[in-house]
Amino acid sequence: MAERKNVYTVADLRVGALPNRAKLAVIGAPIAHSRSPQMHQAALDALGVELEYIRLFVESEELGEAVALMRERGFRGCNVTIPHKLGVIELCSELTPEAEAMGAVNTLIFNNENDEAVRGHNTDGSGLEAALREELGTELAGARVLILGAGGGAGKAVAAHAQLVGCASLWVSNRTKSKVEELAAVLNERGSTCVQAIGNETHELLAALAEVDVVINATSLGMKPEDALPLPVEGLTQRHVVYDAIYSPPETALLRAAKERGAKVANGLSMLIHQGALSFVCWLGTKPDVAVMRGALD
Ligand code: NDP
16 A cells, blocks of 8 residues: 555655545645545544545646546545636536635546546535534525625635525625626626625715624635734624634634624635535545544543
């Protein structure tokens, strides 16, 4: 058996220098920081499934080869992370309606009986929805929602999902406003939810906060201690539910300020766990133990 590594490469995949049971992976660049293997491996082990979930470092120019090799080597599928969520679409023979609506893929599913099939799916939106339900007792369906950073990969996925499940109204905000103007045009064409695009100016965000109940931060602001707040927190009240997709640090300045103002808050760890659990079901056809996955991340 090949020596176990923290991160495998496409060169390892090419020569078969992987553990025999490695049939699931997370692919991206960088990838060493990914916590997906911890939680998936714990779930596989708890179910007695003799498979291994590995980290695979894949650069953009290697993506096609990596996907073809995984398929040839009998992988069940993989998670896809930065920077490949868009680039991998052209390698899919089929997209689920979720992935199609989001224009991004975070899960590939290989069908080992038909080695041509590469199914692209996206569990980011449904993972966030499950997280909101579990942690905050909040449903996206029927809610008035503001998404910050809706021009980015995660924000766009969450916005498309919120529309798919029938939120009552949707505000999409982004520093680069043109990105959410395009997104709102697509979503307004597609569905009946009223989608409004705004930039990230204080007056725009305050106006949106007055109209919504659920606020989702999908900007990367808050990952570093010196980051500015992603919204004017004076607009937050006890009525608001604030979900920050960031999970490291566990409490961002946004969550701290929102809590001080009486809002209900949660961080992105539950989204990470639920999007992973939903991918797991796609590959294994069985639900993992979410508590086991959570425990593996502690
Ligand atoms: P992207 O790089 O695709 O998007 C980043 C977003 O943040 C863009 O909207 C960008 O705006 C905005 N942004 C970045 N810097 C600034 C700034 N200085 N001021 C205002 N806005 C800024 O990243 P992702 O969508 O993949 O990830 C976004 C966040 O979500 C990250 O914090 C990530 O950790 C988290 N995430 C969490 C997941 C989970 O499971 N919990 C899953 C995926 C992501 P602009 O378009 O103008 O550049």
